[in-house]
Amino acid sequence: MPIITFNGHEAVRLRKANTASSWGNRSEINRVEPVAKPAFSVPFRLEPGEKIFTIGSCFARNVEAELRKRGFKVPMRDLFKTPAFEKLSPEIVNNFGTPSIYNELAWAFGEEPFDEGKGFVEVRPGQFIDLHMVPSIRPGPIEDVRARRAGLHEATRSLADCRVLIMTLGLVELWYDNVSGDYLNVAPLPSTLNAFPDRFSLHVLSFDDCYRYLHQAFDIAFKYGRKDLQVVLTVSPVPMTATHRDCDVLVANSYSKSVLRAVAEQICAEDQRISYFPSYESVTLSDRRIAWMDDLVHVTEYLIAFNVDRMVSAYSGEDGTELAPPDAVELPRESAEALIFADKARDARNRSDRAFFKKEAHRAKDSPGFAIEYARFLFDQGEFDEALAVIADDDSRSAIVLRGELLYALEDFAAVVETVRPLCKRGVKGNAQWRLRTNSAVRLGSVEEIEATRDAWIVADPRRETFILTQIGSALRRAGHQDLAFGHLSKAMGHTDAYAVTQLEMATLLLERGEIDRAEATIADIKPEIPAQENRLAALRKRIDAERAA
Template identity: 30%
Template structure:
């Protein structure tokens, strides 16, 4: 037999011996830990949702999990968790990205002062960096300021006292302020504040950025606590939603977790006393055969958490005992009790879409038709309903445009001069005092006849999937504005721009082009210098129930449009 380097390798290097040929619960992907945690050493936990499981098991194992921001004496234990107490070492909530952790350290130590320090919500105040930490927000600005001072003191104390920081990296995607780079745990507008494409954007951190942020954090931490050690792990919980419309959430999740895993390896190689714990691999590896994820394919089961913690305790504590779910007897406990134990406070819950109201009966608001069939290519809409009105041929995007107009009121429409541009009509010509319908004879341009139309000829212009296909959409937009009266409205339908940071151009077959608008929409069409307002309305199609965005552009002198949904 030939002598090869593989013959001298230990069994953990071979898939059959270390993964496929081992019982699921016996797989141990951590070969050796670079250090151990001694009894009494103080542990601080931080990170994404999965980090809550880590802290819970460490406390159940009797380890010294540092708590520098305990709950108020008057707050009952059953309520403390809803206010963010006892979940982590301080009341900072979930920290999803390396940049978020770095900025927490910097803010607590007076090294970074974000411009958006506070969001006002009516009479209440929301902490942009802990938007769900205080149910219903803080009562006054003074209460917010006092709580933040106390919280920053607790954060500084945790960093200064810890012996070991266990940080679970969860995401590469974050929402940040354009002016100073402040990173928020949730998109502004989801749990406080308001999203503004001119002030906010989504950012997907690269390996170099994640590594750089963590190295900077380690150096700052060791400046105040030279003996600090770190254990890094990657959350096995997948993305709740991706922010790029052109990418499937499955591939977006693979990219994100890959970036975090590579960054961890880089950090461990470049700093001493930093270890990696393979939580992600133990939960999502092929050996688990899906047994460690719940039916939603995101939540980690208690069996999976226990497997991770067995490996952790074996290598970092020196304990080989059986890990029992905290608060559950070794035998029994019931599925309901187990489900309660595994539940964690996740900001991702705020991204869950509310169920749509049930449809009484599909109805076309353009023609009154009640018969619907499959769309182009046999496509079915929401809840497998056919989106194609068999009477007038309309689809969802035309009907949501019509719905916004109908909400203006039939009386107001009856007095308007309207222009319908393009092959897809988002209105009935009979609704208006006067209505012209025009269609281009060539792709990529507006109808040539529009050049001869007089300025301010129309009070309403409707475009359903027209702007994004123009070769020069800005010039086309300006031409349409010339035709609009000073109090007129321009209604446009295109794919939701909130899911991507910047407008991009994609060239298709035979030279066809299409723009995907982003959160820079107002900037792209120069709305601010032109004193033009834009509002987005989320409208349910009366035929299928699908919710689509509709945009209204209006001059400052225009009458009030229906409020954004």
């Protein structure tokens, strides 16, 4: 069945009347390059200071921040003023799949019972987690977990008092709880998967699956919400960071977003109370160098702000004063031809083609992309000083990290720390700068710098505290500071999301301290996650046997 039908004359009339019916071209100002500005309808206006309910993936959190700046009330943010949620990140209420959006609404309004016996899991004596909240929350007593769940239900019920609902759809690759029969919001932690190996399975949802859950979610919203409830529906442009399927994440993500975009179109066509805002199209159709951070997953702060401001301004009835673009140094500095040639340089580097770089070396002056590949080629050849000279004037993140790697190879560890420190902050993605800073601090023998790195890293990425503590504990162990290393690794081991590598690091440290029995106990139930960990585990067991034999 078609979702929309027009007779021939009406279809032609609509095309001629629609100023956004064609793409435009590069010979004139257009709404596609470099930042895409898709047109959208605004069927209602926001009223100054009114309460607005938000639910969905990370774009919903971005919208909340802008709404609050403009004086609107956002009940989901008020949740974080309560004792159960203080000091927690707003990201913990993200809902990535249509089933989890449905779950939260159904549980909050009593359409479905929330079963604590299945939703809460005891990960160690007296310490529980809520399987349906983002697992960056540390385990706690059942009373704390129950209080957070009750607080989230109460905040979700505030939808009943709001005239406007803003919802963002995230992904379709979801984890299913075979015990409860519910979809989880995010993947369970490795430790939870290991503890319950048959409980969870991965589902890749179909159009019908996503549509059914979203339709049921809106049924609840319109049943319990105000009679004049209006909905703005969006699809998050942020892709999956990784896929569990046996295919390229680019392909898996394309399917995921295509399904959600089709579901959004179907839902909007069926219900005039639901309108669509094209944040997904704006980001994915914009120049990639403006739209995406260096990790190619997270949207730049500029384009997030641009889209949120554009949406809120339009629905507020304000004049569209677009945000100024990033500074020139942040904008694309190369033509398509130069970028393609940089790709050729990447292939030449993989072939160790010295003749190619000797012939084309002059391009480094005008093409940062080529310069990076040329410097990496020189790095591979052990020509570190020459590589540093090639990227001396480049201040991009890629060049700064490469400069740090070159300085590390030259064993100028103090210079490495000074070079990468500006990248060690919130909003700058990637681990390379942190590892360089940590390893350089170890080589310098500076406990002060190691601990400063730890503190800055946790502030910048609090959700990965276990990983960070493990990395810092490993660095301290290698630097010979066993007591400090033990403290960090013990703290990491106490988290429910402790990695196999954390256990391996702790066992290694215990062996170095001569505590053979504790080392053996630490790795007794370990489940390696990658072949390298299996090899390290085998080496540790062999070492333990040798120590006992001695």
